[in-house]
Amino acid sequence: MWLGWLGASREKVELSTTTLVVSLSTCAVCCFLWVAKKTRKAVPPLPPGPRGLPLVGYLPFLGTELHRKFEELAGIYGPIYKVWLGQKLWVVVNSPSLVKEVVRDQDTTFANRDPPIAALVATYGGADITFLPYGHEWKKLRKIFVREMLSNAALDDSYTLRREQLRKGIRNVYEKIGTPIDVGQLAFVTLINGIMSLLWGDTLQGEEGANIAVEFKGLLAEIMVLFAKPNVSDFFPGLAMFDLQGIERDAKSIFKWHERIFDSAIDMRLKYLAKAKEEGRGMTEQKKDFLQILLELRERDDAATSISMTQIKALLSFRSWFPENRKPDVLVGGSDTTTTMVEWVMAELMHHPEAMRRVHGELTEMVGLDCIVEESHLPKLNYLGAVIKETFRLHPALPLLVPRSPSQSSTLVGIQDPKIWDNPLEFRPERFLNDSGRLDYSGNDFDYLPFGSGRRICAGLPLAERMLIYVLASLLHQFEWELPPGTELDLSDRFGIVTKKRMPLVAIPTPRLSKLELYTT
Numbered sequence: 261m262w263l264g265w266l267g268a269s270r271e272k273v274e275l276s277t278t279t280l281v282v283s284l285s286t287c288a289v290c291c292f293l294w295v296a297k298k299t300r301k302a303v304p305p306l307p308p309g310p311r312g313l314p315l316v317g318y319l320p321f322l323g324t325e326l327h328r329k330f331e332e333l334a335g336i337y338g339p340i341y342k343v344w345l346g347q348k349l350w351v352v353v354n355s356p357s358l359v360k361e362v363v364r365d366q367d368t369t370f371a372n373r374d375p376p377i378a379a380l381v382a383t384y385g386g387a388d389i390t391f392l393p394y395g396h397e398w399k400k401l402r403k404i405f406v407r408e409m410l411s412n413a414a415l416d417d418s419y420t421l422r423r424e425q426l427r428k429g430i431r432n433v434y435e436k437i438g439t440p441i442d443v444g445q446l447a448f449v450t451l452i453n454g455i456m457s458l459l460w461g462d463t464l465q466g467e468e469g470a471n472i473a474v475e476f477k478g479l480l481a482e483i484m485v486l487f488a489k490p491n492v493s494d495f496f497p498g499l500a501m502f503d504l505q506g507i508e509r510d511a512k513s514i515f516k517w518h519e520r521i522f523d524s525a526i527d528m529r530l531k532y533l534a535k536a537k538e539e540g541r542g543m544t545e546q547k548k549d550f551l552q553i554l555l556e557l558r559e560r561d562d563a564a565t566s567i568s569m570t571q572i573k574a575l576l577s578f579r580s581w582f583p584e585n586r587k588p589d590v591l592v593g594g595s596d597t598t599t600t601m602v603e604w605v606m607a608e609l610m611h612h613p614e615a616m617r618r619v620h621g622e623l624t625e626m627v628g629l630d631c632i633v634e635e636s637h638l639p640k641l642n643y644l645g646a647v648i649k650e651t652f653r654l655h656p657a658l659p660l661l662v663p664r665s666p667s668q669s670s671t672l673v674g675i676q677d678p679k680i681w682d683n684p685l686e687f688r689p690e691r692f693l694n695d696s697g698r699l700d701y702s703g704n705d706f707d708y709l710p711f712g713s714g715r716r717i718c719a720g721l722p723l724a725e726r727m728l729i730y731v732l733a734s735l736l737h738q739f740e741w742e743l744p745p746g747t748e749l750d751l752s753d754r755f756g757i758v759t760k761k762r763m764p765l766v767a768i769p770t771p772r773l774s775k776l777e778l779y780t781t
């Protein structure tokens with residue numbers, strides 16, 4: 261069984277803000293039970309849903325825009341419905357009260373996922389945080405990821421690494437001043453370099469390191485292509501042994517490649533550490549990156565946090581850091597979650613000049629025209645924070661979240677929820693300013709869940725939150741952005757594992773600050 265969320269979208273936010281998707285395998289022990297309020301039957305019926313065809317179910321009717329299709333079905337079948345996709349049954353939940361039942365009241369039951377076969381093969385048998393079943397191993401890895409790698413202290417320590425990559429991005433924009441720039445592409449390169457640098461620090465510098473970095477990027481591209489392919493074996497587990505499209509075979513060979521690159525990068529670091537120890541040098545300059553944190557944990561004699569080399573590789577693997585990326589065009593189109601959100605926020609601001617003026621005013625006041633944005637400024641940027649939240653509401657990057665899979669049969673009691681948003685299709689960041697105590701990213705409001713909720717809430721949230729506002733504040737503070745003459749802003753979306761802008765945002769930057777050194781340092 262799987263389960264995920266469908267967030268608010270422009271057309272039908274009135275209906276609800278969130279849809280939960282649960283799918284069940286046809287396995288006899290695994291049945292999903294749903295009762296409407298007051299139903300007293302011993303075995304509650306499955307929820308209603310569209311009829312499909314024998315064997316393939318509703319697959320031929322899904323189309324490419326899954327989030328629109330699910331909205332349409334919600335209009336017909338209500339807050340909870342079922343859809344057969346091949347041999348698997350998905351249940352879509354479409355109201356905050358049902359969502360609460362799943363991620364709060366029955367969170368432990370629904371804290372699993374149904375990994376695609378390619379992910380199982382390419383990630384040490386699903387040993388990464390995203391796909392590990394709920395249990396001891398998942399808890400341990402998640403604890404290390406959240407408390408050791410992404411703790412406030414670790415993120416503060418690694419600020420210089422993020423800053424360096426951001427400054428490089430700003431210099432790049434400055435070199436192209438007055439010419440059209442693909443904003444998603446710019447954000448993608450900046451963010452991916454930032455993440456690689458957080459993970460590996462200086463390991464990817466120098467000739468040997470640069471070769472490994474090139475291999476990393478090639479590997480990432482191959483992984484994207486692999487995960488983007490719909491696999492017949494995932495929809496028809498009975499056919500998995502035949503591996504009809506050869507996806508499992510390809511995943512195995514990518515996994516070997518992955519192993520070789522990771523082994524040589526880690527080996528380089530271990531040799532460096534051994535040499536430093538021999539020469540009696542300290543390791544302070546290496547301390548900030550995540551490889552270093554993990555290698556130190558490996559040395560610890562503490563069962564709660566000590567970690568094997570395989571777990572280190574799983575934690576540094578692409579699936580942990582780009583868990584939502586499955587599209588092959590990610591490298592050219594910049595469609596990962598954080599990149600996509602940079603693009604949407606910039607597009608909404610360019611579409612709403614008054615909001616853009618207010619963001620600029622706030623940056624001028626809080627940062628100043630003779631300074632660049634530092635992370636210490638970010639907590640003061642309330643209006644920009646509200647703009648980002650409002651953009652998540654209108655354009656959730658993961659409209660289906662990451663599907664969940666319950667561990668046992670379960671009964672949900674559905675009730676009709678009242679209307680949630682006033683004028684839901686309107687871009688109005690003020691709604692987040694006025695309601696500042698509520699509606700954050702913590703997943704405690706079941707009508708606003710861009711990062712999911714409960715035990716499986718996005719593990720990268722602290723980093724995503726910091727990087728998103730840092731990149732946006734810097735691009736907006738240092739430049740004015742205009743559309744190329746004769747072009748129009750397009751705000752339509754295209755469904756994918758990450759739902760992104762249908763047309764890439766292309767804009768022309770001009771400098772906003774007067775001192776040259778603010779662009780060249």
Ligand code: HEM
Nearest residue numbers: 389390581597598661662711712713716717718719720724
């Ligand atoms: C705008 C950026 C991002 C968005 C909107 C986002 C959203 C999400 C969502 C909706 C989920 C599923 C939550 C659930 O099942 O309730 C998720 C899971 C996850 N995300 Fe993110 N994410 C973002 C960035 C990141 C980053 C930068 C990282 C890595 C540092 C990351 C790592 C993860 C991991 C490891 C999981 C799986 C957690 C688990 O199963 O325990 N995410 N994310």
